Amino acid sequence: MIPTPKLSHLTSEDYNDVYEPAEDTFLLMDALEADIELIKKLRPSLCLEVGSGSGAVITFLANVLGNSALYLCTDVNMRAAFTSLKTGLANSVDVQPVLTDLVSCLESRLQEKVDILLFNPPYVVTPSDEVGGRGIEASWAGGTNGREVTDRLLPLIGKLLSRTGLFYLVIIKENIQDEIEEEMRRQGLHMAVVLSRRSGPEQLRVLRFSRASDPVPVH
């Protein structure tokens, strides 16, 4: 079992402004752990987490893969980006946070370069006018179907992933998995459900997308 990153440096004051790791965060880590042999075989050199919040997940990945990759992460919340940086440092890994909207400032340079792409989006169904903030609400408010933010990133995935790249996405039932699968199919990406878990009212899933229907590389 791969240990969860140390988070004891984070205080309740941090969690006033930054999403505290919860069931969805741990499910994404568990999915990465379930896939870890596959991920290692792909020898990723560039990993990117969109909306890294506390930085727990990208730090978890960096802990596992070590200094064989660049670990970029983005957030719109200044305190979250700083927290991601601190979480990396507290776990002796190099995490490189950038304050940007989704992948705005990285998109044109990272075409077909991202080996592991992670997104635990704001997936909660909320009124649309709650979407678009830069505080802690940006970590959950997903607007209509909880998809308004996810739907801005999905069209870019096919262009960002490297040949053997993998994209991991957290969803809940209300996000309408079939529609997401269809959008990704249009980009030539295959979907697999890595893990499902019920947490209170949320039916959480981690989906994995890849160019090949069987993402194990040919050597």
Added chain:
Amino acid sequence: MKLLTHNMLTSKFMKGVVKGYPLGIVASEVKEVAVDYNPDFVCRMIPKLEWGSLCSAADSIGKLGDLPKELPENIESNQDFLKKVHHLLMEVEVISGNLICPETGRKFPINNGIPNMLLNEDEV
């Protein structure tokens, strides 16, 4: 912000900006940290780099040294070269300063080592 990260950033997302690359660096604080040398990682990262942009970034903060402006051949066996690239990519960190859009001059501040590439509401 490592120079490796800088190599991946553009301001192309701004309205009217065509390329937005490379971003200029005006550093007010730069520090050097020790990072374990992994030649395999450096070799695999080099094809993902814009070499000219790395050279100009290093030059702008006074760290270019004798790094060649053209990427040499047979880099895999050139440990001396790979170590220099490792140092520049991974061990040089810009802690504070500004990144500058080459087309509009828009400054993006770097604080606590984190570049702020967010736009204000009136710029979107």
